[in-house]
Amino acid sequence: MNEQELRSLVQSTLAQMMSEPAFQQEPVGGPAGAARPSGAATVDPGEIPDIRAVDYRQVYAVPNPANPEGFQRIKATTWARLGQGRSGPRYTTAAVLRFLADNATAMDAVFNDVSPELIQRLGLFSVQTVCQSRDDFLTYPDKGAQFDPAVLAEIKAKCQPNPQVQVFVTDGLSSTAVEANVPDLLPAFQQGLKLKGLTMGTPFFVKYGRVRSMEPISEALGATVTCVLVGERPGLATAESLSAYLAYQAKVGMSEALRTCLSNIHKEGTNAAEAGAHLAELAAEMIRQKASGIDLQTT
DSSP states (O other): OOHHHHHHHHHHHHHHHHTSGGGTTOOTTOOTTOOOOTTOOOOOTTSOOOGGGSOGGGOOOSSSOSSHHHHHHHHTTOOSOOOOOEETTEEOHHHHHHHHHHHHHHHHHHHSOOOHHHHHHTTOEEEEOSOOSHHHHHHOGGGGGOOOHHHHHHHHHHSOSSOSEEEEEEOTTOHHHHHHHHHHHHHHHHHHHHHTTOOBOOOEEEETOOGGGHHHHHHHHTOSEEEEEEEOOOOSSOSOOEEEEEEETOOTTOOGGGOEEEEEESTTSBOHHHHHHHHHHHHHHHHHHTOOGGGSOOO
16 A cells, blocks of 8 residues: 555545544534534545544533533533543544544644744744753753853843843743744733833743743843743643743742742633733732742732
């Protein structure tokens, strides 16, 4: 079987599966063959369909549910894989393929780089930690918080000294999260700071960075508040989740308890623009109280 024949077989198999009830984004407990809701996945005969386009919170693959309305209420509140159905002692083919697709998406988020085009479009200059490769970054986490002296000198030369709020972006464990959220979050954050009479330092991008990379950067620039926007470890529900870590006068070796975190920034959690506004509020409060983490008093 040549490549063209194999591709044709895959397209035919997936197209057939996408027409089955488990892929129809059918409301929980709805009848087989019910009309598909607006926004449901469609199959282009010339392309392999993306089974991740189906919202599994609206699908219940077990036939004849005893309490469809009750189960629908549960499914609507979680991305957990409930009601997957089975074929004998095994999961259905549809459930297995969806798991493999979501796992592949998570792997891509970890191993792919943030596109240079996005970094350029955001107007960020780029530096790198001492990690020499993605494998180096994943194998030795401490390296993701370290910089060569020449790199720190470059950061000092290109950034505003002693900023009130220094923000930088790093890939962390999800390049997908950076690309999905930072374009909307960064302007909202900057605008929020402006409304509070605060200024943002020169933002930039760090390749192969961890949360603790904020410490040497804060020390080098003399920042009052430092914020790192970092891709979270992806899961099977989403690979687009971003976190923001902030600290008041961050220092190398500081306690984790002195960091403040806003996590789950993505379209199904806290949306990027709302997160930017909230981060401006947090930064302003840190400056007012001269504290962060557990020392920050919030109401």
